[in-house]
Amino acid sequence: HYEPLLAEKDLTSAEIDGDDTDSPLPDDLTRDDLELPALSEPELARHYTRLSQMIYAIDTGPYPLGSCTMKYNPKFMEDVAALPTAAVHPDRSERSTQGTLELMYRLQDYLGRIGGMDAVTLQPPAGAAGEFVGIRVAVAYHEHNGESHRNEVIIPESAHGTNFATAALGGYDVVSLPSDDGGRVDLEALEAALSENTAALMLTNPNTLGLFERDIAEIAEMVHDVGGLLYYDGANLNALLGRARPGDMGFDVMHYNVHKTFATPHGGGGPGAGPVGVVDELAPFLPSPRVREADDAESDADEPTYELFDPEQTIGKVHGFQGNWLVLVKTFAYIARLGDEGLTDASAKAVLNANYLASQIDYEVPYGPFHHEFVASAGDQDAADVAKRMLDFGVHPPTTKWPEIVPEALMTEPTEVESKATLDRLAAAFNAVAAEDDETLESAPERTTARRIDQTSAARSPRLAWQALDDE
């Protein structure tokens, strides 16, 4: 299990103005040379095929990462995204891109229905970008209302790191909110945190412990009472599909992680997409452009026509064009495939699977009742070591050491796609590791492509390109 770097197979220096070439540009506008591997197609096919075989993926086994919703990505979604008719340039006329506009319009509509939101933008290219749109919309909304003084965003301690980072990027001060004993929002602490400076509260529901925030109606009222907005982080939406909608709970703005909830593949880190839904009152601030049905007096076609428009008080753009279009096509296909029935079934199975898996493992699960994910505690074991050792059993471990409210957290989300047999295999891995001693854990993994990797030296003397390996 070792594949040399491309650069170790070949490095060829091609000169721009060497004897063999004929540059169309004067010397002073060009570089001198370019040194890169020059390899044949067969060599490249082997390189990437071999590398692919050194990757754990949802297509090779279960991937129960809490709050990451690694569900299976149906293959047909790739086919629709690969349709030649999907390959259009963003600067084409609306008249010549009715297909793209219709799909976007229908996806906006689907997402609005699923989230209980009045208006949706598809532009944000990831969840964090969706959060950023939410924060920018909050800024614009408060400014529009003459309330530019609001400078605080309240975020539960157990929230995703992106919430904090996004609020900061948006220029807000972060007010961290502790949990109550049950692992939920502490209403008293919230009361204390809320003020006339509150711009928004960002919340995940179910939260990162998998717990539904039962007081959500009251929370919404409290936030709204001080003039703040309630933001829904869509990372855990999979738990609620067809059961509850952020819009109905009082959320004003939310993002959808389509690569989590709607099965677009994670691609080793991206691309995803983070559409944002808002209530009517916030719709004028959404990024431009959005898609709407055209007022179609001229057209005699059976089908409605669609057009782009700029929301009245738009915050402008958060992406050079319209976001991750190909991901949106897959999202649309997934929702159209499942429909009401499939989506509601997904949340049922996701919650059942999480509860079943939790019931089968020997680690303690301190909070409940949880939904699509649970956070077990590794107790005396080091959660990171537990994870490494689980790799030896051929499964991917859960997210570890977060949320910190659970000591040595093992944050586990099996998703609806796993069969009982696979859940049992996961439980067996958990339990085998639970019975092992620290020495075994510390020396894990031993059956993987690479053994335990030294993180400290990687960070202390960073070597971030093959050029940095020259002197080895």
Place this chain on the structure above:
Amino acid sequence: HYEPLLAEKDLTSAEIDGDDTDSPLPDDLTRDDLELPALSEPELARHYTRLSQMIYAIDTGPYPLGSCTMKYNPKFMEDVAALPTAAVHPDRSERSTQGTLELMYRLQDYLGRIGGMDAVTLQPPAGAAGEFVGIRVAVAYHEHNGESHRNEVIIPESAHGTNFATAALGGYDVVSLPSDDGGRVDLEALEAALSENTAALMLTNPNTLGLFERDIAEIAEMVHDVGGLLYYDGANLNALLGRARPGDMGFDVMHYNVHKTFATPHGGGGPGAGPVGVVDELAPFLPSPRVREADDAESDADEPTYELFDPEQTIGKVHGFQGNWLVLVKTFAYIARLGDEGLTDASAKAVLNANYLASQIDYEVPYGPFHHEFVASAGDQDAADVAKRMLDFGVHPPTTKWPEIVPEALMTEPTEVESKATLDRLAAAFNAVAAEDDETLESAPERTTARRIDQTSAARSPRLAWQALDDE
């Protein structure tokens, strides 16, 4: 590296007339039940993904199988075969399938030029099927000439097994021809074998030792003098592309292994295709239908139109429809991509690579000068053991123990696609194994998915389906 059988994951018995179903047919026309695995798409994706990772393939490393020409299969060929316009039914009208007919016509033409043949059929679905067409054409030709008494086909000892089996299937007696000291056709033995009963001589050129049959012109004359036909086995055509053509050497009929010479993938055993080319005299006997340009008085189109026709004395069909169409599309694409230049370059590199590799290995190579392949001798070592041990070095071994003219043969064909670095890696594997003792060889392989497999017990008590494993 172990994946349970589908049936070990699940077996579900579905009843045709159970309580839940409603058969549209009376009981006596249906079966009772069907017991098969019922698994979800994610489970299947993992099953086949994991299985695929337990397969050595040209996309994971070199595959130097003599006479099998395992060359890299350019990826774009899959794309053209997957075009929706390629998915037509064979019973459609000629008018509505001009695209298919044009492609077939042009491919017939390409193959004719490459082989120096006057007429080509694309119908045979594999090389052996192509041989069978050749034999059936020979039968028909001789019958047509009132020479039904011809009942012998002469085949060199070192020929492919299919030659013998095909001649026998065609009803001919096989006359086996020994090689001369140089590894080529022994002209005296040929003289002795030829008679008024000779229907054909089947020959590969270069032969399985990689040697060009230098006396081919004389051989052709000898065969033709007794009224026999000369058949060219196309397995080794890759060596001659653009250098020499069977038609020019005096061959009357030949098959092309498109999955060897023209890079259509082997698919773990098939499908391939075995088009057959013949000289004018034999064209009337080819299978029906073939494709020709239509006499196009009616049409006012710029483009010629094409039609199917039955050769006058056709032998009929050797496939229910038109053979392996999707493979033919890939073949056409490969030839159209390479053209004269690429094809001629392929044979040059194939021959250079074989000669270079032979020069780098420690095993003796008794015959020469060879072309695209060479047969080394494992000497005191068992060639089959050598092969198993080579697997441990991460490369695929050559074909072994054949042709028998070389003791403990290692029949090696690296093809034109391998780089010098890969050839050096192959040579290193050969040489490492050459230096090892018998014990090591006999216990090899040890780094593979499965260790050495017991062939005897597999054949002695055959278990050929999961149903046969029930009592384990």
Place this chain on the structure above:
Amino acid sequence: MLEAVDAETADDLFDIPPEVQFDDEFGIDSRTERETRRLVRSILDRNDELIELLGRGHYGYYVPSLVDHLADRSEFLTSYTQYQPEVSQGFLQVLFEYQSLLVELTGLEIANCSMYDAATALGEAATLADRVRSVNGHRVLVPDLLLEGRRSTLENYVAGTDLEVESYPTADANVDLEALEDAVDDDVVMIYAENPTVRGTIEEHLETIGEITTDAKALFALGTDPIALSLLQRPADVGVDVVVGDASVLGLPTSYGMGLGLFATREEYLRQVPGRLVGVSEDDTDRRAYTLTLQTREQHIRRERATSNICTNQAWVALRSAIHAAALGPNGMIDLAKRGVTRAESLADRVDDVAGVRAPVHDRRHFREFVARVDQPASAVAADLEERGFAVHVVDDHEIQLCVAGVPDDELDGFVAALEEVVR
């Protein structure tokens, strides 16, 4: 590299006498990958886009996307025959599972890894019968309606033997039992029937045919396919000795007749089976391992005494077929088969309602396809339908054949509307 081989150019390495050297050019242009793709696309774009109500041995069922994505994994696509089983376990297991699928579907004990297609599988069945026959006969009986491609291929396969192919009559597109009994004598080595038949009728008297065959000490060969087998009588239950047919109804989209020869038979004929077989064994560590087995039947070992000349087969199509079957599962396969019955019946009803059309012509149960009688010349009707975007079979002067496999309901609606216009 040239230095190592002592040559100045690669050309020096060729040992071809001047008189047979090729010094000309093929006259074939070299193209970039993109140009080649555009060329092939432009050629194939000359194929009309038609909705095909076509069957008769080749079917365009919808193939789940999963099949493409998994089968296109390059380890499957670019590997060779599994002669080194230690590094081929994945493909061997796939083929073993494919064999097992066919064993379940047919009820017979043995299925091979594939023949080329239904026609060549039929040819191989006849040569098997020739090898294993308990009588000294030479007659192979096939239905008079047999597809020309199958009949002709069969005749080629037996041309080198002393077998002869003869037709027996059909009655309303099923086997004419009386005529068959009349035709049978000691000289018969194989009787071939189909279920469903080429005209889509379901054969109602398989059991009797089995008895007739047994009485004649001949082999009963049945032509069918995995989807039909999911619902129709299990061959082993009606005395079938060899099942042949095209398994590419699963896994392969419409592809101009490219197929996957299904071949299953009884255990007693094991050593006479043509084609590759995958079996289970153990490796040196006593773990289960798969391997090609009984290779002594095959051409590369047995040469002119092999059970067949087949070498390259349709392994990758078998993979596709196995994945498709697995994706359907037992209930999905049965459902698909049932819809073949109900949708054919429903379309026949609707077509029968069209003035000037009668369907089905045969007073039988149908599977997937049926023959309709049209008052106008069938070829004119077909041509007019083609103008409107639909392809149908012309099977006789006033008969067309229609197949529902793979055609969605809305397209069938469109077809009925087009037919109404055409025969108006």
Place this chain on the structure above:
Amino acid sequence: MLEAVDAETADDLFDIPPEVQFDDEFGIDSRTERETRRLVRSILDRNDELIELLGRGHYGYYVPSLVDHLADRSEFLTSYTQYQPEVSQGFLQVLFEYQSLLVELTGLEIANCSMYDAATALGEAATLADRVRSVNGHRVLVPDLLLEGRRSTLENYVAGTDLEVESYPTADANVDLEALEDAVDDDVVMIYAENPTVRGTIEEHLETIGEITTDAKALFALGTDPIALSLLQRPADVGVDVVVGDASVLGLPTSYGMGLGLFATREEYLRQVPGRLVGVSEDDTDRRAYTLTLQTREQHIRRERATSNICTNQAWVALRSAIHAAALGPNGMIDLAKRGVTRAESLADRVDDVAGVRAPVHDRRHFREFVARVDQPASAVAADLEERGFAVHVVDDHEIQLCVAGVPDDELDGFVAALEEVVR
């Protein structure tokens, strides 16, 4: 399973107060896979098939088939971020190689794994400048021709800082050096320029811009892309501190603006870099191993003090881009870039020959695209061209912009012919 969790149905497991339960339906139909594919196809079929001479930040270069086939391998497609590096070595190596490619192209020491696109990368460059600035400035200078999507995104990114975005004038579509010098003062933290510019001109005075920026103690940020970088001046050679742009010119076909944010910078800013970085380390057996590194910069560790809020990025597009670059090799990349110059010049010449058209508008060297002046209203010309199957940019009342990237020669011929008809 229900028994194990002590529930009668999965519904019992939900702990949602009645007042916020959703008891209605979305009103979204469920469909089979095939129906869904037909639905999406039917919607997208409403897109006209046009030959696009479009660029301005998004390019439709031909992507070799190899890229699709390798990137679609499901281990790449369906894996998560490499937080467990021991089972992610393959993807980490790919990203490491991608970083290395950008290091070679830019001459800078550090490149990250990806931002979303050129616009967001520009935004991140500004916040980087904000963090590392050696002056207390607040001005970010960008060209007046900057694409609206980039400018607006940049403004959103700096809205939470005290930075402000200001335009400097351009002269004939390149930087107006005098005007830039006039605009610069101590308050400037970043100067952004592009090469090629949005109008396709090649920037001729990068070195001087670099000097101006250095004098101002500001960061020099350059917008470009990997194909341009293969031929044009190397950023490190002209004093560039941050390179941003869209690397999806390699690897991704036209996709409605979906991109791959390129981000490379100098080693001194390492700890302030946004986004993921892959580094080399060793495993317990002392073998080389790859891992995400310097994660303390990132949001999941550093939360509100992170260098960026980015989490999900464009890793899979980076894979595609890396494969495409590898398929081209250094000579292929240079050739592709050169053709961007020669083909744009050639098309400009031909277009200039058309009566009523003048091209290029700018008296500069061009890369890949150029602006043409048309006597008729540009929007009418564009609409007429669209009728004939060609899409072009309208950039002003009488200006259209034409891009040759990815358009084969024969289609350019067709375009020139169509243009002649349109302006006739």
